[in-house]
Amino acid sequence: MGDLILFGPERCVACYACAVACMDQNDVDPSRGESAFRAVFERESVRGGQAVCDYLSVSCMHCEDPYCVKVCPTGCLRKDQETGMTVYDHSVCIGCRSCAQACPFGVPRYNDEGRLLKCDGCHTRLKAGYEAACVRACPHGALSRVSKEAFALSLRRKNEAIMLNLYGR
Amino acid sequence: MPLESVQELIRAKIPGPTTGITVKQTFCDICAPGNHCGIDVFLRDGRIIKVEGTPGHPHNNGKLCTKGLASRQYVYRQDRLRVPLRRIGPRGEGRFEEISWEEAYAEIAERLNGVKDKFGANSVVFFTGYSKWYRPFYQRFAFSFGSVNYCSDDSVCNNSGVMGMKTTGGRVAMPDLRNTRLFLGWAYGGYYSSHLSPNGVKGLKARGGKVIIVDPRVTPAVKHFADLHLQLKTGTDGALALGMANIIIENNWVDWQYVNNHTYGFDEYAAYVRRFDPDTASRLTGVPKDLIYEAARLFAQTKPACLNPSGSTVAHHINGFQNYRAIVCLLGLTGNYDVAGGNVPGTAETYIYKGAGFPMKSVEFSRRGRPRKPIVGGERFPLWDELNEEAQDMDLTRQLETGEPYPLKALFALGLNLKMFPDTERFKRALAQLDFIVDVDLFQTDSAKWADIVLPVCSSFERTDFKVYGGGWAQLVRPVIAPLYESKSDTEILFDLVKALGIKDPLLEKGYDACLTYMLRGSGLTLDELKAADNKPIRSPRFAPYVPGTYTKEGYDTPSGKFEFASQVIAKYKESHNLDALPTYRNPFRDEKNPEESRKKYPIVLTVGARIPFALHSRFHDVPWTRSFRPEPQVDVNRADAEEKGIAEGDLVELFNPTGRIRLRAHLTDKVAPGQAALYHGYTEANGCELVDAGHLDPYSGFPAYKSNLCDYEKVKGGGR
Known part of the structure; x- marks a missing residue:
């Protein structure tokens, strides 16, 4: 959960x-080549003769059953049951980079000692009653946190609405 | 608790007795006083370890912008000035020796008083850039010293619009987004420059309201909000507004009840507007006729409707002031001035530009004893001079060069930013003639290198500061960390200098608390109450929300008491300075600075100062976090234009015109129209103002044409990515 x-x-x-x-x-610390665990970018295209921008903010997807956890030989990476985030224990990382090979989103990075760096979903903050830093900061409501149950329910409602729209009552 | 758990809590910066992390409230002072959001500062061992927006704060309710979120690195910037410095190398080189505060004060007092004795106090210019928190104290300080030449970035920012509003309706009127049905977002970007403002527009959209965006570029506001996007040619805003007025009058969509009872000069205005038929407006602006028609129809027929009073974007052209007035006139034409859901004149200024709905004595305090003129820029820009209590510093370059009407000998600056001045190199040469320059600054900037004495100042986190917010709120904050190094607050420096200079002023001689106590008179708040609130905002018992329509009943603060399509204040300067009472339109390029052949030779229209989300003028270019998002300065160029010139994404290009040339990376985009280019300003190594002519000024406001520069660009040989 x-x-x-x-x-x-x-x-x-x-x-x-x-x-x-x-x-x-x-x-x-950008001076050490580090960057945020969240990548922000815009992708421009021309649609109907008009310039259109897609704005994106991407980080670890915190997959339900992540490849990175499966391939990690030391147990450095694991799913945190309480928060649902994919977390890691820096001290156990041996820098084998298996997780980087396995991750379909290119998330894992390594510090100058070769140890894993990635978004941990601010799981300690979540347990202490705080919001993930990025979610807390987003001024425009693009980032939010929901329980898996609530998300499943909202998906279901959305699908029902689509079906109703398509097939009527 | 096991040690590793405590370590983990410290790493995650969780406040509490186990971690020793505490949270204190203050506010951000990085941008203009229109914002200054409440900040929660996370502290450990006397150092800032993290910031968040203060939840429930009356202004920002927990949310900060990109810049405010970088406060920790801003405060701890590596180039923070540490001790007072005296220049030992040539100006601009950056060689200094460390001196004591006493030595610095003694030298400043001797030199400034020396100029005053020999040439008169007006020969000392008192300038302020950012920040603005000390301005009431500083203006009074300059006046008490005896100089009328107090000036600031107001000479290039926001005040042109304020003047446009004052000459038309008598007061600045802000859009009432909460009650409106349509928002005409003229030059509205919002997301990158005023992060809280999109909330009001989102609310309008959620209620089913309409949004029109007028902008030469495609921005996030266009994407998320625009039902109509009028992508006009840069600097043609006035022609578009007059074209809309033409359609509104021709179709009889005028609010006659308002126009007949509350306006002045309508017939003259209507006669002038006839010149801007849809074909003409479309030809001048590049906006298709049917789009102008649809925008005019929607704006006139949707009631109430409001429009965005652009801070500076509209104003940064030689025709900017009149363009702004042409836009404001649409409010009078459709009866959307001083009505709920239209543009509503707020309450009077409470403190530092902000009306908070309760009275204070800050305006009286700051303008006490204003010395006699002539003031810098007063003769050249009489409308500016009439409507502002400060010099128009865009005339500094000329007066420094010519010494007319009198020589300037010294410059005292809080937050000097040379890159604000068009044709910066020319301004630097002019400055070199000064006998003495003082800069009081947070950082060792390239501007500080021009000063003879540099004093280190502290940030808002390190000082006592006071702020007001809409809805009747006031907040006094004490320092959340001790001042770094030997730095002091701006006001502390000013009060020290009052003594050193021997300035006679009963309040300034007593210091900060006495001054603030004076200014709080009539506010219903006392200094003790504010101090007892422990850095939290409290509400004035004198708060009285403005009721729309009150001002209309009382009559407007204009000579006629009405909404003036033809401004009687401006009319006074027809003979002497050829200023028009009507919001007349002229081409932003066709003037003596841009002769016909030059317009052909430099076909690209360059906007200097197109906002990016992670910078605020020059203040974030040296903050590692924000700088990492765009390590090198960049110019946005139209994709087709660039490809024709053989320029690829990321190529090093040189922009040039008769004023100057700069090099930076090209970003190819379709968000910028063909024939246009846009860049962000304030970079030392690629200062956009090198391409802005110092004499290309709006005769009404004195504002520079930052946003309409003719230039061309080419790939630098060997400058590929």
């Missing part, structure tokens, strides 16, 4: 607030 961090592209403007909050929370 646990929670999901949701991203709503319809509200994002690539303002980087989430990235700065992540850097502040995790003491990220």
